[in-house]
Amino acid sequence: MPSQEEQPQLVKIAEGLYVRQEVDNIGWADMGEGILVVDALEQVHLEDEVMAMMEDSVPGKKVDTVLNTHTHYDHVALNKAFEKKHGAKIVNLQTTDVPEKGLVIAGAGRTCRFIPMPGCHTREDCIAWFAEDRTLFVGDLFGWGLITSMTSATRDVMTGLESVYNRLIDFGAETVVPGHGPLCSNAELVRCRAYYDWLAGEVYNAFDAGKKLPDIITDIPVPDDMNDWWRLCDWKHEQNIRKLFKGARRHRT
Ligand SMILES: [Zn+2]
Numbered sequence: 001m002p003s004q005e006e007q008p009q010l011v012k013i014a015e016g017l018y019v020r021q022e023v024d025n026i027g028w029a030d031m032g033e034g035i036l037v038v039d040a041l042e043q044v045h046l047e048d049e050v051m052a053m054m055e056d057s058v059p060g061k062k063v064d065t066v067l068n069t070h071t072h073y074d075h076v077a078l079n080k081a082f083e084k085k086h087g088a089k090i091v092n093l094q095t096t097d098v099p100e101k102g103l104v105i106a107g108a109g110r111t112c113r114f115i116p117m118p119g120c121h122t123r124e125d126c127i128a129w130f131a132e133d134r135t136l137f138v139g140d141l142f143g144w145g146l147i148t149s150m151t152s153a154t155r156d157v158m159t160g161l162e163s164v165y166n167r168l169i170d171f172g173a174e175t176v177v178p179g180h181g182p183l184c185s186n187a188e189l190v191r192c193r194a195y196y197d198w199l200a201g202e203v204y205n206a207f208d209a210g211k212k213l214p215d216i217i218t219d220i221p222v223p224d225d226m227n228d229w230w231r232l233c234d235w236k237h238e239q240n241i242r243k244l245f246k247g248a249r250r251h252r253t
Pocket residue numbers: 070072121140
């Protein structure tokens with residue numbers, strides 16, 4: 001049985017701005033003429049359910065654009081369905097030249113800026129910023145504490161991650177929509193940046209002191225105030241330590 005938090009929930013962020021929140025999240029915004037979708041899930045069989053939710057929440061409008069924060073399989077599954085049923089345009093860094101300062105998608109009631117933000121998870125990550133709604137879709141750049149780089153977490157990786165977080169935090173978002181799990185706010189981004197910095201210091205120092213990985217894992221628990229972060233205690237914190245340990249090893253070679 002999936003736990004309560006893994007049951008899909010429709011979250012209304014603002015009038016015409018919704019997220020179907022589950023393990024994988026999909027968002028949609030009523031832009032006036034049509035609907036703008038952010039990310040397109042992992043499972044094609046969710047097509048009917050998701051389309052019905054959209055029709056209920058924003059009736060009588062078609063999806064004209066789908067933004068993918070990046071093209072990992074768990075963010076693109078419904079692209080084809082939106083293309084086929086609605087004639088939607090698929091926008092991500094594989095399909096579209098997105099300028100560094102972002103692509104502006106303007107509707108009658110709201111605007112979205114789609115901005116490349118590479119160097120933290122993949123080279124093609126983008127974020128979607130809805131200024132009127134103070135809402136930031138960050139894809140997999142924020143994973144409730146997970147170090148989302150695909151490689152070992154060297155100092156360079158952690159510095160790159162910090163500079164991405166500095167940029168994200170500068171938006172001052174009221175609502176932050178991660179690619180997976182519950183929604184949050186700017187405060188969690190700030191806490192996460194500090195957690196990364198602290199954890200990297202702890203693991204690198206322990207490595208330099210000659211400690212072994214299993215001991216480091218036991219010695220560094222999740223900070224008390226982050227115990228309820230989505231899946232952090234289950235596996236993410238330990239995986240972070242492993243990634244940082246590998247990073248520390250690479251500093252030596
Ligand atoms: Zn991803």
